[in-house]
Amino acid sequence: MNFNLLKELCSVHAPSGNEIAMKEFLIEYIRSNQHDWRVKPLIIEGDGFQDGFLLVFGNPITAVFAHMDSIGFTVRYGHQLVPIGGPEQKSGYKLRGSDSQGEILCELEVSREEEISYKFSRQIERGTELVFDCNFREDQHFVQSCYLDNRLGVFNALKLAETLENGIIAFSCWEEHGGGSVSVLAKYIYENFKVRQALISDITWITEGVRHGQGVVISMRDRSIPRRGYLNKIINLAKTSGIPFQLEVEAFGGSDGKELQASPYPFDWVFIGAAEDNVHSPDEKVHKEDISSMINMYKFLMENL
Missing domain, CATH: 3.40.630.10 (Zn peptidases)
Known part of the structure; x- marks a missing residue:
């Protein structure tokens, strides 16, 4: 197939x-x-x-x-993320999306307190949706x-x-x-x-x-x-x-x-x-x-x- x-x-x-x-x-x-x-x-x-x-x-x-x-994530304030549905959360996962400043490929970060955020070279606009980067x-x-x-x-x-x-x-x-x-x-x-x-x-x-x-x-x-x-x-x-x-x-x-x-x-x-x-x-x-x-x-x- x-x-x-x-x-x-x-x-x-x-x-x-x-x-x-x-x-x-x-x-x-x-x-x-x-x-x-x-x-x-x-x-x-x-x-x-x-x-x-x-x-x-x-x-x-x-x-x-x-x-x-x-599933995915929504950018909150600063570098905070909010889950969409129930995605697995593990530091290092690659996330992809875009905002008015351009394409985004960033990393998920999970703290010891299990708070989730992203790691990227700039601040991503609030409300931006991020999804897992596809590696088929x-x-x-x-x-x-x-x-x-x-x-x-x-x-x-x-x-x-x-x-x-x-x-x-x-x-x-x-x-x-x-x-x-x-x-x-x-x-x-x-x-x-x-x-x-x-x-x-x-x-x-x-x-x-x-x-x-x-x-x-x-x-x-x-x-x-x-x-x-x-x-x-x-x-x-x-x-x-x-x-x-x-x-x-x-x-x-x-x-x-x-x-x-x-x-x-x-x-x-x-x-x-x-x-x-x-x-x-x-x-x-x-x-x-x-x-x-x-x-x-x-x-x-x-x-x-």
């Missing part, structure tokens, strides 16, 4: 609240490549969706949600980079789009910092297409129960709990697919699913994604076989749900 697109996605500056560069990248990619797809989708976007948008294929029954944003690596078995969570979920959605005949792909914002975009997208999807079942294209964790190279993860629960009837339907279909998968049970973590569950619309949802090591760091690591099984599982489920 060619991962050049994934490498590009990982390099796009799109921390929570400032997803516009990712939206523009994706819409340009979609318009440039959709002539090779099985079905040309309807692109629905605009001020009513803020920076989120939808791709609608054929007569949709199921929606796939993939969040575009990443690939070997025989793994890809490794910052922001595989959730650029890999977006990559999966784009690979799905190549053959999708009926369905919706929803690109959302703010997931890493509390959400707020999915409810707007869900309202439009339900009221205009009566779609009320969803898959969450996101990345989960390697744990004592989830291993590299054992297949895509179907999450039975995290901090939120999907409706068991829909979850069982997904698992039973997955068993018939012949595609490797693992089951996950966690007490923590969340996704766009929690916003769907909290919305006033009767959406069912299940989180399905590859698992990574080194979560929320510049060195997130995912097995290539798990990426393949994620893409194949989404194609299978969207044809059979």
